[in-house]
Amino acid sequence: MIPVTKPYLPAKETYLKLLDEVWQRNWLTNNGPLVNELELELKEKLGLKHVLFVSNGTIAIQMALKALRLKGEIITTPFSYVATTSSIIWEGCKPVFADIDAHTFNIDVNKVEKAITKETKAVLATHVFGNPCDVVALEAICKKHQLKLIYDGAHAFGVKVNGKSIFEYGDIATCSFHSTKLFHTVEGGMVTTNESETLRLLSLHRNFGHNGPEKFDAVGINGKNSEFHAAMGLSILPDFDKIVTRREQLTAIYNDMLVNFKGSKQSIKGGVTYNYAYYPLLFESEQKVLATIAELNKNWIYPRRYFYPSLNTIDYLEEKTPCPISENIASRILCLPLYYDLTEKEVQMIARIILRAQQYA
Numbered sequence: 001m002i003p004v005t006k007p008y009l010p011a012k013e014t015y016l017k018l019l020d021e022v023w024q025r026n027w028l029t030n031n032g033p034l035v036n037e038l039e040l041e042l043k044e045k046l047g048l049k050h051v052l053f054v055s056n057g058t059i060a061i062q063m064a065l066k067a068l069r070l071k072g073e074i075i076t077t078p079f080s081y082v083a084t085t086s087s088i089i090w091e092g093c094k095p096v097f098a099d100i101d102a103h104t105f106n107i108d109v110n111k112v113e114k115a116i117t118k119e120t121k122a123v124l125a126t127h128v129f130g131n132p133c134d135v136v137a138l139e140a141i142c143k144k145h146q147l148k149l150i151y152d153g154a155h156a157f158g159v160k161v162n163g164k165s166i167f168e169y170g171d172i173a174t175c176s177f178h179s180t181k182l183f184h185t186v187e188g189g190m191v192t193t194n195e196s197e198t199l200r201l202l203s204l205h206r207n208f209g210h211n212g213p214e215k216f217d218a219v220g221i222n223g224k225n226s227e228f229h230a231a232m233g234l235s236i237l238p239d240f241d242k243i244v245t246r247r248e249q250l251t252a253i254y255n256d257m258l259v260n261f262k263g264s265k266q267s268i269k270g271g272v273t274y275n276y277a278y279y280p281l282l283f284e285s286e287q288k289v290l291a292t293i294a295e296l297n298k299n300w301i302y303p304r305r306y307f308y309p310s311l312n313t314i315d316y317l318e319e320k321t322p323c324p325i326s327e328n329i330a331s332r333i334l335c336l337p338l339y340y341d342l343t344e345k346e347v348q349m350i351a352r353i354i355l356r357a358q359q360y361a
């Protein structure tokens with residue numbers, strides 16, 4: 001069976017050696033030495049000022065909304081994983097959808113500006129499939145209208161734009177280190193900010209608001225992560241460049257094989273150091289996607305419809321805003337299998353089945 005993704009596992013000995021240390025110390029969680037070491041290494045690797053390792057990428061978004069004290073409307077993208085929208089609602093705010101750009105699949109800056117009202121407090125945008133949003137234009141709009149800017153960078157580990165880490169943009173940026181993501185800690189995530197007051201609040205929030213054992217300076221939550229998760233991250237981080245190189249190779253094979261594919265791809269602007277986190281393919285019609293999925297499934301290949309459905313159509317939303325571009329792209333998108341252990345032969349086989357299915361759909 002070929003799934004859309006498989007977690008990368010580091011050499012077992014590397015991980016077990018770190019676990020030996022954990023056993024010796026008997027310090028399992030609560031900001032232990034491996035968590036500190038991982039945060040230091042992440043800062044160095046990504047060139048960031050501050051990094052907080054947290055339980056997952058969803059709590060990271062929730063902590064970001066909380067630390068910026070946002071209440072009201074948050075303009076967001078309908079084309080993302082559900083956690084982007086649900087976190088806004090979970091924090092008692094109202095998601096307001098601005099449609100996406102048909103080529104980059106990221107939130108359309110012009111539509112963001114049109115969606116601003118008196119109640120708008122912030123913009124929460126996703127760097128979809130690791131493709132950077134128009135960070136310069138979004139920052140300008142947010143400055144002009146005094147809005148906070150948060151980036152859901154769950155897909156964007158290792159991405160750079162204009163030579164800078166993508167996580168340096170925005171008031172707060174988040175990442176997910178879930179097993180299915182490019183860099184992972186089994187479960188985990190990160191929040192980062194350049195602002196020291198925001199950092200102070202984020203670290204208070206991560207640990208129940210504790211400022212010392214008997215003092216509570218804020219309402220907090222448990223957003224901590226453990227030594228075991230940090231050990232996985234520390235074991236994988238040295239392999240990260242190798243993982244990206246492998247994915248780049250596999251991507252090149254897909255590109256070669258699919259040169260006659262009658263559909264399109266996400267466009268990524270110049271000046272971007274890309275991470276090859278996904279291989280999204282945009283089909284000509286929903287019917288063609290469904291026919292292709294059926295054909296792939298017959299061969300035990302399981303791609304995923306990322307992102308489907310478009311988040312503006314979710315049942316629990318009180319207000320439904322049409323986002324025709326996002327709905328249209330969501331209906332035609334398919335992410336192909338892409339992971340470190342995928343072989344070149346498998347990529348060729350997947351591409352051939354797709355081309356063949358196209359002819360008959």
Ligand SMILES: *Cc1c(COP(=O)(O)O)cnc(C)c1O
Nearest residue numbers: 056057058081083154176177178
């Ligand atoms: C995976 C993902 C999340 C959630 O991260 P978890 O670590 O699974 O909580 C949020 N946003 C996007 C865009 C994601 O892909």
